[in-house]
Amino acid sequence: xxxxxxxxxxxCLASHTRPIRVKxxxxxxxxxxxxxxxxxxxxxGATWYFDNDIGAPWKLSYAKxxxxxxxxxxxxxxxxxxxxNHLGNIxxxxxxxxxxxxxxxxxxxxxxxxxxxxxxxxxxxANAGESWVIHNPPIAWVDSLVVIVDSISFITxxxxxxxxxxxxNPGIEPGGLLQWGSEIIEGIGNTGFIxxxxxxxxxxxxxxxxxxxxxxxxxxxxxxxxxxxxxxxxREPILSGGLFxxxxxxxxRVQLSEGLDADRVILQSTLGxxxxxxxxxxxxxxxxxxxxxxxxFANIFKGPRWIGADKLVILRR
Numbered sequence: 001x002x003x004x005x006x007x008x009x010x011x012c013l014a015s016h017t018r019p020i021r022v023k024x025x026x027x028x029x030x031x032x033x034x035x036x037x038x039x040x041x042x043x044x045g046a047t048w049y050f051d052n053d054i055g056a057p058w059k060l061s062y063a064k065x066x067x068x069x070x071x072x073x074x075x076x077x078x079x080x081x082x083x084x085n086h087l088g089n090i091x092x093x094x095x096x097x098x099x100x101x102x103x104x105x106x107x108x109x110x111x112x113x114x115x116x117x118x119x120x121x122x123x124x125x126a127n128a129g130e131s132w133v134i135h136n137p138p139i140a141w142v143d144s145l146v147v148i149v150d151s152i153s154f155i156t157x158x159x160x161x162x163x164x165x166x167x168x169n170p171g172i173e174p175g176g177l178l179q180w181g182s183e184i185i186e187g188i189g190n191t192g193f194i195x196x197x198x199x200x201x202x203x204x205x206x207x208x209x210x211x212x213x214x215x216x217x218x219x220x221x222x223x224x225x226x227x228x229x230x231x232x233x234x235r236e237p238i239l240s241g242g243l244f245x246x247x248x249x250x251x252x253r254v255q256l257s258e259g260l261d262a263d264r265v266i267l268q269s270t271l272g273x274x275x276x277x278x279x280x281x282x283x284x285x286x287x288x289x290x291x292x293x294x295x296x297f298a299n300i301f302k303g304p305r306w307i308g309a310d311k312l313v314i315l316r317r
Contacts, residue, residue: 039160039187041105041122042067042079043213049225050193051207052085052093060229061086063093063205065194071102073113078102081194083205086228093205094197096140101195112195121195124186126165128152134196142178145196146170155185157218162186179295181206188218244298248313252289256280260300262307268297288314 048065062085069080081101085091092098102113103121110122114137123132131148151166163186169178181192191208198204210225211218219225243257256262265278265286280286291314298312 039162039216041110041124041187041189042081042103044070044079046211046213048189048194048211049209050205051209052091052205062209062226062228063091064226073102074118076104076118078104078113083194086226091205092195093193095193095195095205096137096198097195110189122184122189123147124163124165124184136178136196140178141198145178145180147180147184157216160216162188181208185211185218187216191220243300243308243310244312247310248315249288250315252287253285254288254312255283255285256300258283260307262300262302264301266299266301267291267312268299288312 044067046067050063050065052061052063063083064086065081065083067079068082071078071080079102081103083090083092083095083098083101090099097112097114103110104118105111108123108125109120110124111118112121113119115135119135120132121134123130126132126147126149128149128151131146134145134147136143136145146169147167148170149165150168153164153166155162155164165184165186167180167182167184169180178196178198179192180196181190183191185191188208188211192206193208197206207220209219209221212225243260245255245257247254256265261282262280265280267276267278276291278286278288293314296312296314297309299309300307
């Protein structure tokens with residue numbers, strides 16, 4: 001771990017010649033890099049809260065992912081990570097990891113146990129232009145996921161400077177068989193979910209609300225981390241496919257199914273944030289040309305009442 005330079009040493013260096021001052025400037029430039037990989041991943045008691053049941057908008061709940069203990073596997077000391085919904089039941093959403101996730105960390109790289117061995121899950125040391133491969137459990141429909149670091153930034157949480165990897169997954173289309181979030185925070189993990197998931201099933205756990213442990217307290221939401229929001233429907237909820245045509249969308253126009261008495265559609269991103277409110281008329285296609293490609297949860301309303309919802313996949317480039 002990089003140790004802070006004593007104030008006396010700084011005073012001494014400042015009295016030297018220009019080459020020393022150049023080196024000191026270089027240290028200041030590189031200092032954020034020295035801070036990388038200092039935060040332990042998944043310390044005992046660490047807790048993540050993720051959005052859950054977004055695909056069922058009458059109940060927006062949460063999944064609590066927690067480091068509950070230590071187990072020894074193949075001679076390695078591993079953190080035991082459990083995921084439960086707001087009812088306290090085991091719930092990994094559409095992830096193929098679980099019912100327990102076991103991980104260990106070595107030099108800023110996090111490995112998870114499955115298929116009789118340990119496989120790389122995170123590489124917090126990777127910088128822009130670098131990549132790694134996640135080998136998925138045998139149950140997964142996709143054998144592996146390539147993670148490319150497109151750029152790096154830094155955030156400060158409780159006095160700790162944390163490296164943020166902005167990542168992409170080549171070959172994975174929006175709405176495809178495997179999805180992950182686009183940001184990975186050092187020591188915390190992916191802000192979508194702790195492991196990759198299938199976005200085409202329900203319930204889908206996606207969107208980091210909060211992360212808490214002894215030295216870090218990070219909140220992405222203003223409401224309590226463990227809140228549950230209920231919606232009121234005008235009738236039996238409509239939550240089946242076929243509410244939009246076409247779907248997936250490759251152009252700019254989409255039409256709501258006939259017979260639905262509605263006046264607006266609110267598109268939610270996978271993080272649960274309201275993306276766009278679209279006023280609609282019965283039988284008239286509406287414009288989605290300014291909406292980025294991705295998977296959205298489309299909530300359909302008539303006045304103040306929620307009528308139903310469906311997933312809307314926009315593939316347009």
